[in-house]
Amino acid sequence: MGAPDEAIATPNEAGDGGPLAIEPLAIDPLLDDPQTRIIVCCGSGGVGKTTTAAALGVRAAERGRRTVVLTIDPARRLAQSMGLSELDNTPREVPGVDTSAGGELHAMMLDMKRTFDEIVEAHAEPDRAKAILDNPFYQSLSAGFAGTQEYMAMEKLGQLRSDDEWDLIVVDTPPSRSALDFLDAPKRLGSFLDGKFIKLMMAPARVGGRAGMKFVNLGMAGLSMFTGALNKLLGAGLLRDMQTFVAAMDTMFGGFRTRADATYRLLQAPGTAFLVVAAPERDALREAAYFVERLAADRMPLAGLVLNRMHGSEAARLSAERALAAAENLEDGGIVDRSRGNGDGHEALSAGPEDPEDGSPVAESPGTAGSVTTARASRTPHAEDTTACTAKTPSTTAKTPSMPSGNGAAKESEEAAQQTDTPSQEQPGAPTAEPEDEAGQLAAGLLRLHAERMRLLARERRTRDRFTALHPEVPVTEVAALPGDVHDLTGLRTIAERLAQQPYSAD
Amino acid sequence: MTGKGGTGKTTVAAALALALADGGQRTLLVEVEGRQGIAQLFETESLPYEERKIAVSHGGGEVFALAIDAERALLDYLQMFYKLGSAGRALKRLGAIDFATTIAPGLRDVLLTGKACEAVRRRDKRQRPVYDAVVMDAPPTGRIARFLGVNEEVAGLAKVGPVHNQAQAVMRVLKSPETAVHLVTLLEEMPVQETVDGIDELRAAGLPTGSVVVNMVRPPLLGAEHLLTAGERTGDIARAFARAGLGGARRGGHAERLVAPLLEQGREHAERVRLERGLRGELHGQDLPVHELGLLSEGVELAGLYRLATELRGQLHTGAAHAGQTHAGRAQAATKAAESERA
Numbered sequence: 001m002g003a004p005d006e007a008i009a010t011p012n013e014a015g016d017g018g019p020l021a022i023e024p025l026a027i028d029p030l031l032d033d034p035q036t037r038i039i040v041c042c043g044s045g046g047v048g049k050t051t052t053a054a055a056l057g058v059r060a061a062e063r064g065r066r067t068v069v070l071t072i073d074p075a076r077r078l079a080q081s082m083g084l085s086e087l088d089n090t091p092r093e094v095p096g097v098d099t100s101a102g103g104e105l106h107a108m109m110l111d112m113k114r115t116f117d118e119i120v121e122a123h124a125e126p127d128r129a130k131a132i133l134d135n136p137f138y139q140s141l142s143a144g145f146a147g148t149q150e151y152m153a154m155e156k157l158g159q160l161r162s163d164d165e166w167d168l169i170v171v172d173t174p175p176s177r178s179a180l181d182f183l184d185a186p187k188r189l190g191s192f193l194d195g196k197f198i199k200l201m202m203a204p205a206r207v208g209g210r211a212g213m214k215f216v217n218l219g220m221a222g223l224s225m226f227t228g229a230l231n232k233l234l235g236a237g238l239l240r241d242m243q244t245f246v247a248a249m250d251t252m253f254g255g256f257r258t259r260a261d262a263t264y265r266l267l268q269a270p271g272t273a274f275l276v277v278a279a280p281e282r283d284a285l286r287e288a289a290y291f292v293e294r295l296a297a298d299r300m301p302l303a304g305l306v307l308n309r310m311h312g313s314e315a316a317r318l319s320a321e322r323a324l325a326a327a328e329n330l331e332d333g334g335i336v337d338r339s340r341g342n343g344d345g346h347e348a349l350s351a352g353p354e355d356p357e358d359g360s361p362v363a364e365s366p367g368t369a370g371s372v373t374t375a376r377a378s379r380t381p382h383a384e385d386t387t388a389c390t391a392k393t394p395s396t397t398a399k400t401p402s403m404p405s406g407n408g409a410a411k412e413s414e415e416a417a418q419q420t421d422t423p424s425q426e427q428p429g430a431p432t433a434e435p436e437d438e439a440g441q442l443a444a445g446l447l448r449l450h451a452e453r454m455r456l457l458a459r460e461r462r463t464r465d466r467f468t469a470l471h472p473e474v475p476v477t478e479v480a481a482l483p484g485d486v487h488d489l490t491g492l493r494t495i496a497e498r499l500a501q502q503p504y505s506a507d
Numbered sequence: 508m509t510g511k512g513g514t515g516k517t518t519v520a521a522a523l524a525l526a527l528a529d530g531g532q533r534t535l536l537v538e539v540e541g542r543q544g545i546a547q548l549f550e551t552e553s554l555p556y557e558e559r560k561i562a563v564s565h566g567g568g569e570v571f572a573l574a575i576d577a578e579r580a581l582l583d584y585l586q587m588f589y590k591l592g593s594a595g596r597a598l599k600r601l602g603a604i605d606f607a608t609t610i611a612p613g614l615r616d617v618l619l620t621g622k623a624c625e626a627v628r629r630r631d632k633r634q635r636p637v638y639d640a641v642v643m644d645a646p647p648t649g650r651i652a653r654f655l656g657v658n659e660e661v662a663g664l665a666k667v668g669p670v671h672n673q674a675q676a677v678m679r680v681l682k683s684p685e686t687a688v689h690l691v692t693l694l695e696e697m698p699v700q701e702t703v704d705g706i707d708e709l710r711a712a713g714l715p716t717g718s719v720v721v722n723m724v725r726p727p728l729l730g731a732e733h734l735l736t737a738g739e740r741t742g743d744i745a746r747a748f749a750r751a752g753l754g755g756a757r758r759g760g761h762a763e764r765l766v767a768p769l770l771e772q773g774r775e776h777a778e779r780v781r782l783e784r785g786l787r788g789e790l791h792g793q794d795l796p797v798h799e800l801g802l803l804s805e806g807v808e809l810a811g812l813y814r815l816a817t818e819l820r821g822q823l824h825t826g827a828a829h830a831g832q833t834h835a836g837r838a839q840a841a842t843k844a845a846e847s848e849r850a
C-alpha cells in the first residue's frame with residue numbers, strides 16, 4: 001500500500017475523522033429513530049441491494065421495530081435469503097427472527113397485477129370494476145410490463161405507509177437505473193393526463209376512423225392521422241378496447257396521480273432515507289454517483305452509501321510485493337538467488353513497500369496467474385543464501401505503511417517494526433527435505449493468495465477514495481465481503497452487524 | 508445476452524459482438540435500457556439513436572452499435588407503416604408518445620425487440636443480410652422471458668392488422684434457431700440460481716436458450732486439498748515464511764505471526780473454491796454449453812474487452828469449454844468449426 005492517506009485527505013482536509021475524512025454512516029441510529037419510516041435501497045445490478053434491504057429488515061426487527069421489507073424486484077432473491085419459498089403481495093412474517101425486543105419482520109414482493117386489481121376493486125364501483133378487470137387491454141397492461149411497475153411500486157409504498165401498521169418499510173429496488181424511475185411516475189402520469197391525447201382516448205369508442213374524423217373537425221390533423229394510423233395498425237378491436245379501458249379508468253387516473261404525488265412528497269420527507277448500495281468497483285461507483293446526483297435533483301433525502309463486499313486482511317502489513325517476492329523465493333528453493341542478476345524477487349522485496357501503490361499489474365495476467373502447479377514446475381534447487389534477504393527484513397517492515405482502516409493492523413505494524421526481529425534460529429541450513437518442501441509450497445501458495453488479496457484491497461480503496469473525493473458529503477459505511485454467499489438469517493445478521501459497524505470512527 | 512444484474516451482460520455482449528465480427532464479419536451490438544453502457548465500455552461519447560461503427564475486430568471485422576430509444580423507435584415504426592412526417596412531432600406534443608411508450612401494454616418492449624429484429628432481417632441490395640450477427644445487451648434474467656415474449660401478447664391483443672403481423676414476424680425470429688438467449692452468470696449462489704430459473708422460464712416460453720457464460724472466473728491459486736493438513740503444520744509454514752525472508756519463525760516473530768491470518772485467508776479461499784465447484788456442476792447440469800471467461804483483475808477497459816472476445820471466440824465454436832486445452836489448439840478448433848459451419 002502506497003500513499004492512500006494523501007490521496008484521500010486532499011478534498012476534505014478540514015474534516016475531523018482522522019486521516020480518512022470519510023463521514024461514517026451510522027446505521028443503528030437510523031434504524032432506531034422512530035421518525036425513520038421508509039428506507040429505500042437502490043444501486044446498480046448485483047451490488048447487494050436485496051441483501052442489504054433484508055439485513056436492515058432483520059436488524060430493525062430485532063431491535064424492536066415492526067418492519068416490512070418490500071421488494072420490487074421480480075427475482076426471488078429476497079425470499080431465498082430469508083428462507084421463505086415464495087413471497088407475494090401481502091406481507092408474510094419471516095420466521096426465526098428474534099422478536100423479544102417487540103419487533104417483527106415481514107416480507108413481501110410487489111405483484112403488479114394483484115396491486116393493480118386491488119386498486120381497481122377499491123376505487124371503482126363493482127360494475128365498473130368488473131368491466132375494467134375483464135378488459136383485455138387492462139389484463140395485459142396490469143400483468144406488468146415496463147412502465148406499470150413504477151406506478152404500482154408507488155401505490156404499494158403509499159398503501160403500506162398509510163396503513164400505519166408498520167414502524168419501518170424497507171424497499172428493495174430492481175437492478176438498473178430504472179430503479180429510480182418510480183420517482184418519475186407522478187410526472188409522467190401528469191404529462192399524460194394533461195395531454196390532449198387522453199381526450200382522444202376518452203372519445204366515444206367508435207369503430208373505424210370515426211373517432212379520428214371528429215378530431216379532424218377540431219383541426220388536429222396530426223391526431224386524426226394518429227387515430228387512423230392506430231386503427232390501421234392495431235386493428236379496430238384493440239383501439240376500442242383501449243378506449244373502453246381509458247373511459248372506465250377515467251376517474252381512477254386522477255386518483256393515481258393524487259396518490260403518486262402524495263407518495264412522492266412522502267419520499268421527500270425527513271422520515272425517508274435513501275441508501276445507495278455499491279460494490280467497490282469503478283462502474284458500480286459511477287452508477288452510485290449517478291444515484292446520488294439524481295436523488296439530490298429530486299430533493300430526496302440520501303442517508304448515505306453502503307459499500308458492500310469490501311475486502312480486508314488481518315495481515316495487511318505484508319504488502320503484495322513482498323508477499324509475491326517471498327512466494328517466488330520459496331518456489332525457487334527457499335532462497336533469494338542474487339547471482340541470477342535480474343534478481344526479480346529481491347528487487348520486488350526492496351522496492352515494493354516504497355512504490356506508490358498504483359495497482360499496475362505485477363508480472364502475470366490473471367488468466368495465467370502463477371498457480372501453485374505452474375510454480376512448482378519451474379522450481380529449481382539453489383544454494384543457500386538467506387542472510388542478505390532476512391537481514392533486510394526489519395527495515396523493510398518498518399517502511400511498510402499500515403492499512404488506513406484495517407483496525408488494529410496499524411498498531412500491530414508499528415509494534416512489529418520496533419521489534420528487532422532477528423533471522424530465525426530454527427532456519428534450516430540444509431537443502432529442503434520432502435515434508436518441508438510441501439510446507440514451502442503451501443506457504444508460497446498462501447503468500448500468492450495474500451498478494452492477490454492485497455492488490456484487490458488496494459484497488460477497492462482507491463476506487464472508494466475516488467468516490468469520496470467527489471462526494472465528500474455522502475456518509476459511507478462498509479460491509480466486508482463474506483467468503484460465501486448470503487442465504488439465511490444468520491448470514492443476514494452478519495451483514496447487518498457489519499453495516500452497523502463504523503469503519504471510520506476515530507478510535 | 509441476459510443474466511443477473513452486474514454479472515457482466517453488457518461486457519460479455521460487447522465481447523461477443525467483437526468475437527463474432529472476427530475475420531471480416533459485421534455485427535451490431537444493441538442496447539435497450541437507455542443506460543449508455545456500450546458507450547461507457549467503448550469509451551466513446553453517448554450513442555445517438557443511430558447505428559455507428561464503434562470498433563474493428565481482428566481480421567477487419569466491424570462492430571456497429573445502437574442504443575435503441577423507445578420513443579424514437581415508435582416514430583420509426585409509425586413511419587414504417589404510415590408516412591407520418593412532422594405529424595410525429597405533433598403527436599409528441601399531445602402526449603401521445605408518452606402514453607404509447609409508458610402506459611400502453613408492453614409497447615416499449617415491442618418497439619425494442621421489433622427494432623432489433625428489423626436489424627436482423629435487414630438486407631442489402633444484393634439481398635444479403637446487412638449484419639452477420641446482432642447481439643443484444645438484454646434486460647436481466649428476471650424480466651427476460653416476458654421481454655422477449657411481449658410480441659406474443661401483442662399478437663393476441665391486436666388480432667388483425669399490421670401490428671398483429673409485425674408482432675408475429677418478430678416472434679418468428681425470436682423463436683427460430685437464428686436466435687440464442689445466452690445467460691451470463693458468476694460462480695455465486697444467487698446468480699447461478701437465477702440462471703437456472705431463467706433457463707426454465709425461457710424454455711417454458713418456447714424461447715431458444717444458447718450458452719451459459721460464466722464470467723469473472725478466478726483461477727484457483729491454492730488447491731483446497733493443500734489446506735486440509737495446513738492447520739497441523741503451522742510450525743513448518745512459519746519456518747518457510749522465515750526462509751523466504753519474512754522474519755522470525757519463533758513464537759511472536761514476524762513470520763510466525765503471519766501464519767494465522769494467511770491460513771485464514773487460505774481457508775476462505777478454499778471454501779470459495781469448494782462452493783464454486785458445486786455451482787459449476789449445477790450449471791453443467793443444465794444441458795447447455797458452458798463457457799468461462801476469466802476475471803480481469805484490473806478491470807475491463809478496452810484491451811481487456813478484446814481479451815475477453817478472444818477468449819470467447821476460442822470457446823464459441825467448440826461447443827463447450829475445454830479448460831485444459833492450449834490456446835493454439837483452441838483457436839484452431841474454433842476456426843475449423845467456423846469453416847465447417849460456413850461450408
Ligand SMILES: Nc1ncnc2c1ncn2[C@@H]1O[C@H](COP(=O)(O)OP(=O)(O)OP(=O)(O)O)[C@@H](O)[C@H]1O
Pocket residue numbers: 044045046047048049050051052073075077173174175176308309479480481482483484485486487495511512513695696697698
Ligand atoms: N457482503 C457480502 N458478502 C458476500 N456476498 C454477498 C455480500 N452481499 C451480497 N452478497 C452476494 O452477492 C450476490 C448479489 O447480492 P444481491 O442479490 O443482494 O444483489 P442485488 O443488488 O439485489 O442484485 P440484483 O441487481 O440482481 O437485484 C448474492 O449472491 C449475495 O449473496
Ligand SMILES: Nc1ncnc2c1ncn2[C@@H]1O[C@H](COP(=O)(O)OP(=O)(O)OP(=O)(O)O)[C@@H](O)[C@H]1O
Pocket residue numbers: 044045046175176281282283284510511512513514515516517518519544647722723724800801802803804806807808815
Ligand atoms: N471478466 C471480467 N473481469 C473483470 N471485470 C469484469 C468482467 N466482466 C465484467 N466486469 C466488470 O463488472 C462490472 C459489471 O459488468 P457489466 O456492466 O457488463 O454488467 P451488467 O450485467 O451489464 O450490469 P447491469 O446489470 O448493471 O447492466 C463492470 O464494472 C465490468 O467492468
Ligand SMILES: [Mg+2]
Pocket residue numbers: 049050051073075077172173174175
Ligand atoms: Mg435484488
Ligand SMILES: [Mg+2]
Pocket residue numbers: 516517518544644
Ligand atoms: Mg449492463
